Each structure stands twice: as C-alpha cells, then as structure tokens.
Amino acid sequence: MQLTLDNIIKKFGDKEVLQGVEFRFQKGKIYGLLGRNGVGKTTLFNCLSGETKMDGGQAHLEVNGVVRELREEDVGYVYSLPILPEFLTGYEFIKFFMDINQDKRQPATSIDTYFEILSMAKDDQHRLIKSYSHGMKNKIQMLLLLITKPPIILLDEPLTSFDVIVALEMKNMLREMKRDHILIFSTHILQLASDLCDELVVLNNGRLSAVPAELLHSPEFEQRIIHLLKDDHHAENA
Numbered sequence: 055m056q057l058t059l060d061n062i063i064k065k066f067g068d069k070e071v072l073q074g075v076e077f078r079f080q081k082g083k084i085y086g087l088l089g090r091n092g093v094g095k096t097t098l099f100n101c102l103s104g105e106t107k108m109d110g111g112q113a114h115l116e117v118n119g120v121v122r123e124l125r126e127e128d129v130g131y132v133y134s135l136p137i138l139p140e141f142l143t144g145y146e147f148i149k150f151f152m153d154i155n156q157d158k159r160q161p162a163t164s165i166d167t168y169f170e171i172l173s174m175a176k177d178d179q180h181r182l183i184k185s186y187s188h189g190m191k192n193k194i195q196m197l198l199l200l201i202t203k204p205p206i207i208l209l210d211e212p213l214t215s216f217d218v219i220v221a222l223e224m225k226n227m228l229r230e231m232k233r234d235h236i237l238i239f240s241t242h243i244l245q246l247a248s249d250l251c252d253e254l255v256v257l258n259n260g261r262l263s264a265v266p267a268e269l270l271h272s273p274e275f276e277q278r279i280i281h282l283l284k285d286d287h288h289a290e291n292a
C-alpha cells in the first residue's frame with residue numbers, strides 16, 4: 055500500500071501554504087512530520103482528510119496494485135484537540151460508534167476488548183466524556199481508529215498529553231498498527247520522532263523533503279534537524 059501526494063497546493067488568500075507537496079508514503083512505516091509553527095502541517099493533514107479542499111494537486115492510494123484517488127473514509131485523523139460528544143460516556147460513545155461502523159469493524163471484537171486494549175478502568179468508561187482528561191480523550195480517539203482501521207492514519211501532535219506510561223502504551227499500539235497502515239505523525243518533540251518514527255519528513259517553504267535515514271539515530275540528530283528546519287536546502291527530495 056502506498057500513498058502518493060502529487061503537487062498539492064493550498065492557499066489562504068494570498069498566502070500559498072502548500073506549494074506543490076510531493077511525497078510517497080509506504081505501509082509498514084511510521085512517518086514523523088516535522089516543521090516549524092505555522093508551516094502548514096495541520097493544513098496538509100486537513101487536505102488529506104478532506105476537511106479542507108486542495109487548490110491543486112492530488113492524493114492517490116495504491117492498494118494491491120490498484121491505484122485510486124484518496125477518499126475521505128481512507129483517512130483516520132487524531133486531532134491534537136479531540137472533538138468528541140461530551141454529553142455521552144466513553145462507553146456509550148464507543149458502543150454507538152461500533153454500531154454505525156458494523157460494516158468496517160471486526161465483528162468478533164467486543165467493546166470490553168477494545169477498552170482493555172486502552173487499559174481504561176471500568177468507572178472511567180462509564181463517566182461522561184466531558185469529565186475526561188485531554189489524554190483520556192485522545193485515547194478514545196485512538197480507539198475509533200482501532201475499530202474502523204482506515205488505511206491512512208494521521209496524528210496531529212497526539213502523544214504530548216499522555217503521561218509516560220500511557221505514552222508508552224500508545225507508542226506500542228502505533229508500532230503494532232503500522233503493519234497494516236500508513237501512519238503519519240506530526241510532532242515538535244524530536245525525541246519522540248527519533249524514538250517512534252521510521253522516517254522523518256520536513257515541511258518547509260510549502261514542500262515536503264525526506265530527512266536522510268542515517269540522521270535518525272546519529273548523535274548529532276537534534277542539531278542537524280534544527281538546521282534542516284531552518285534551511286530546507288539540506289534536506290533530500292523524496
């Protein structure tokens with residue numbers, strides 16, 4: 055499975071935020087998306103998820119040798135600020151979500167199994183989402199992806215609100231999920247990027263570039279990335 059971005063352009067008024075984004079993402083890898091504040095990471099995610107209309111370019115998905123245009127339902131999006139129905143309990147919401155996605159989910163997996171994967175205590179499951187911490191809301195969002203299993207998963211700064219234990223659980227869950235999905239993960243935390251991601255891509259001046267693979271675990275990783283974020287001419291084109 056491969057996701058191909060072809061000359062994606064997005065403007066807000068006179069400002070061209072995405073200026074011809076090109077890249078190929080493969081299944082089985084976690085990609086870290088790096089870029090300075092306001093460079094357009096969320097805009098790129100919004101374009102891929104169908105939330106925002108692109109002004110130019112295309113995204114294609116290749117599955118088992120068949121290439122087609124990327125559809126909204128191909129993309130699961132974990133927002134940094136989760137949007138959930140606060141008036142339901144976690145359990146009620148997940149039950150509802152499972153019911154409306156009968157066709158997409160594994161029928162054999164029960165709601166209790168899903169909550170076990172998240173290690174969410176019974177009394178928390180039955181509290182209103184309104185009372186959940188940011189991290190718990192993010193966990194519920196992750197659970198939605200485990201249920202529907204969209205081929206592409208976009209995560210916009212998702213692990214920053216988790217405590218160390220939950221962050222580790224989530225990292226393990228993402229490592230497990232990468233076998234069947236293309237995972238693209240935006241973060242400002244370089245330690246997390248080097249720890250979790252198989253490849254890094256930098257968004258700079260409206261374009262994506264691959265970070266040379268040998269940098270990822272090199273001692274000067276942090277310094278070099280900071281340099282790349284300031285000056286994209288040193289990054290390799292994909």
Ligand SMILES: Nc1ncnc2c1ncn2[C@@H]1O[C@H](COP(=O)(O)OP(=O)(O)OP(=O)(O)O)[C@@H](O)[C@H]1O
Nearest residue numbers: 066067069071089090091092093094095096097098
């Ligand atoms: N709906 C919108 N209308 C006008 N401008 C927008 C809109 N959405 C984003 N922008 C602008 O596009 C640029 C990219 O924003 P975006 O949120 O994609 O950046 P980002 O890389 O995700 O930033 P951060 O790391 O701070 O979250 C910014 O200059 C932002 O102000």
